[in-house]
Amino acid sequence: MLSLNGASPKPYSMPNFLMDLNKGTYRAVAFLLNEEGLSLKEYGNFSARDFTVGESRPFPEDDAPYVILHLPAEQQAYAPEEAVIVDFLYLGGGPESDGVKVKIEIDGQEYYTQEIAPVQLSKLSKGPHSLKISLVGAANDQEIGGVFASETRNIIIE
Amino acid sequence: MKFYHNCIGLALVVVAMISCDSSSNKSENLSEEQVTDSIASVEEVVEKISFGQLQAEMNPDAMLDIYNPIGNENFKEGKVSFLLIFETTG
Structure with missing residues (x-):
């Protein structure tokens, strides 16, 4: 991939x-x-x-950790009983040593973890949802900087 | 002979009763299911989304490297060539 x-x-x-x-x-x-x-x-x-x-300006020098969201894919559609799995990669040292937490937001609900493991969502209502994953400071819950600080995907429960 | 006929008759009645019984059970089950279904759908609206951590499967022996681009290169607009190297050391 x-x-x-x-x-x-x-x-x-x-x-x-x-x-x-x-x-x-x-x-x-x-x-x-x-x-x-x-x-x-x-x-x-x-x-x-x-x-x-095409001689575009390179990314600024930046050692901040970031996440790459594998699943869900943009506009992924799920059957009503199908599990919605949030699968991500963490590129950095480690959430604990980097002093960050992974934050998953959907429908105004938040989930924080320092484990690099897939997260399964259940009891999602029918219709469209917007899922956001970001890295936040472990102490202050504030989004860390960086070019790839967060990713958002839209999904549909059929 | 008459006793034998009675036995068959009794057996038929028993069979009929069992089948009636099971069908009524079926309909009861159905209505119960429908009740729980409607309760569940009401709860779905109220219930919060649950988040569950899954077990992360490890495979440290599977190595992937982007060989091309080598990094911090500049390309002309158009086709950019990628070469990925996959190795397994296990």
């Missing part, structure tokens, strides 16, 4: 491929899936690269 600038990751079965890209500044994060289709989350299971196209 490969995510460009935090967008919904796309699967690639071949090791080499071409991407048609406009002028811009990019961060590519590639990762592997297990048999259940969830991302492998340990150091070495994934790889990230920054690059530019």
